[in-house]
Amino acid sequence: MADSRFVAIIVGSRSDLEVVQKGADTLEKLGVAHELRVISAHRAPDLLESYVAGALGRGVAAFICAAGLAAHLPGVVASKTTLPVIGLPMPGQLAGGLDALLAIVQMPKGVPVATVGIGQAENAAILAAQMIGLSDPAVAEAVKNHRAEARKQIEDDPTNQ
Numbered sequence: 001m002a003d004s005r006f007v008a009i010i011v012g013s014r015s016d017l018e019v020v021q022k023g024a025d026t027l028e029k030l031g032v033a034h035e036l037r038v039i040s041a042h043r044a045p046d047l048l049e050s051y052v053a054g055a056l057g058r059g060v061a062a063f064i065c066a067a068g069l070a071a072h073l074p075g076v077v078a079s080k081t082t083l084p085v086i087g088l089p090m091p092g093q094l095a096g097g098l099d100a101l102l103a104i105v106q107m108p109k110g111v112p113v114a115t116v117g118i119g120q121a122e123n124a125a126i127l128a129a130q131m132i133g134l135s136d137p138a139v140a141e142a143v144k145n146h147r148a149e150a151r152k153q154i155e156d157d158p159t160n161q
């Protein structure tokens, strides 16, 4: 997809795709255009650089970058743009993904990455939609409706009576 005002989702490995799919589905539901690429910051740094530059030229609004282990992908993308970068740590074998969470959240001053919880792909998508919603009333409304649906599900849950 190559719409203007789209979200670019980049994952470090095909092994991340299953976790990230929920985020792509949520963006779809919220009416936010997006595209998904598998590009490792370590194994394909030149491709990553050219993809980010190309996305900037095509009107990307925000990046969601998912990575595990050393998890440098979100920080490297953030170093190439002043647009918002949302970091999504992947679950892993070391303390359930704490390695990736700390690697992504502990950015040096001046180059932030907005980091969501380990494996919280839906939250990454909602956060991206909230950013786009600042200038797109239809997306802002979709985010409100999504929140209201979640609230109603809890309120209507018979086990809560």
Ligand code: RP5
Residues within 6 Å of the ligand: 011, 012, 013, 014, 015, 016, 040, 066, 067, 068, 069, 070, 071, 090
């Ligand atoms: C990271 O290393 C990826 O984001 C993935 O979470 C992790 C493992 O990658 P594979 O060895 O499965 O390709 O770069």
